[in-house]
Amino acid sequence: MTDHLTLNNGVEMPAIGFGVFQTPPAETADPVASALDVGYRLIDTAAAYANERGVGDAVRASGLARAEVFLESKVWISDYGYDQTLHAFEKSARKLQTDVIDLFILHQALPGDFERTIAAYRALETLLADGRVRAIGVSNFMVEHLRALLESTDVVPAVNQIEVHPYFQQRDVQAFGAEHGILTQAWSPIGGITAYRGGTKSTFDDPTLVEIAANHGKSAAQVMLRWHIQQGVQAIPKSVNPSRIAENFDVFDFALSADETARIDALDTGVRGGPEPEMITLETFGRDIPES
Numbered sequence: 001m002t003d004h005l006t007l008n009n010g011v012e013m014p015a016i017g018f019g020v021f022q023t024p025p026a027e028t029a030d031p032v033a034s035a036l037d038v039g040y041r042l043i044d045t046a047a048a049y050a051n052e053r054g055v056g057d058a059v060r061a062s063g064l065a066r067a068e069v070f071l072e073s074k075v076w077i078s079d080y081g082y083d084q085t086l087h088a089f090e091k092s093a094r095k096l097q098t099d100v101i102d103l104f105i106l107h108q109a110l111p112g113d114f115e116r117t118i119a120a121y122r123a124l125e126t127l128l129a130d131g132r133v134r135a136i137g138v139s140n141f142m143v144e145h146l147r148a149l150l151e152s153t154d155v156v157p158a159v160n161q162i163e164v165h166p167y168f169q170q171r172d173v174q175a176f177g178a179e180h181g182i183l184t185q186a187w188s189p190i191g192g193i194t195a196y197r198g199g200t201k202s203t204f205d206d207p208t209l210v211e212i213a214a215n216h217g218k219s220a221a222q223v224m225l226r227w228h229i230q231q232g233v234q235a236i237p238k239s240v241n242p243s244r245i246a247e248n249f250d251v252f253d254f255a256l257s258a259d260e261t262a263r264i265d266a267l268d269t270g271v272r273g274g275p276e277p278e279m280i281t282l283e284t285f286g287r288d289i290p291e292s
């Protein structure tokens, strides 16, 4: 049995989901099929990943009822603006081959054009009111972005998807979210970004994580996922490898002690792996999101 988390509007969401960032479009259906097969029931994709169609293909081919799978996708910044974002929903829904997207979020704030960000979020509110999405949220919003959003919109985001792993924990953003009923969803939850960006220190080889893992007969990745679950943080590990896909879901049969949790909390370096949210602009990160 997987654990579930309840969003601020009562919608239930699995505690562990499956990510597909950097999974090539033509090779997305197979890992998603493997994930569904071992029990994942949440898939996180994004318009900018160009692989929503592969996700939709795998869900359809799985034979699972649509309501059994929680589909999450993200609007890219190039599609911000009220009408553009309504249209972005149609593009994503078509590729995912669904009428309703369970959780639809803004991929980034556009700090230099926050009015446009607000207009995009207003479109999400409309989609929610119209029943086209079951919950709405944001990603990579820092405290100042969340504050500005809450001041000018009506629906509190259900989720803020941010970089969280033992080396970068963003406790200030997490605390602001908790205070306002915004669930933190961890991207790069096992610190993939500390490895695939060619960093010098990867979470997978961290001596503390490796030692705690050995004590439980688990892997460092499993310990990190358990750490998220025990803090009520939703996590979406990505893999294209069937055995790692299964490994990352096999995290419901052990528990970390308070001492182990504290040792992992102490690994925070404060160093971000992803792009600085304040630096995101259409000029540097804009890209066309195709119709189909």
Ligand code: NDP
Binding pocket: 018, 019, 020, 021, 022, 044, 045, 107, 139, 140, 161, 162, 186, 187, 188, 189, 190, 191, 192, 193, 196, 204, 219, 221, 222, 236, 237, 238, 239, 240, 241, 244, 245, 247, 248, 274
């Ligand atoms: P993860 O922390 O999920 O790590 C994924 C990386 O680790 C891959 O290189 C994978 O390789 C490898 N890996 C997976 N499982 C294991 C394991 N058990 N042991 C060792 N290595 C492993 O990083 P991501 O950055 O992919 O984040 C997860 C998801 O979060 C994304 O797929 C996406 O859905 C979302 N995301 C959102 C962002 C945003 O801006 N909102 C930004 C980045 C990610 P392999 O595939 O070969 O197994």
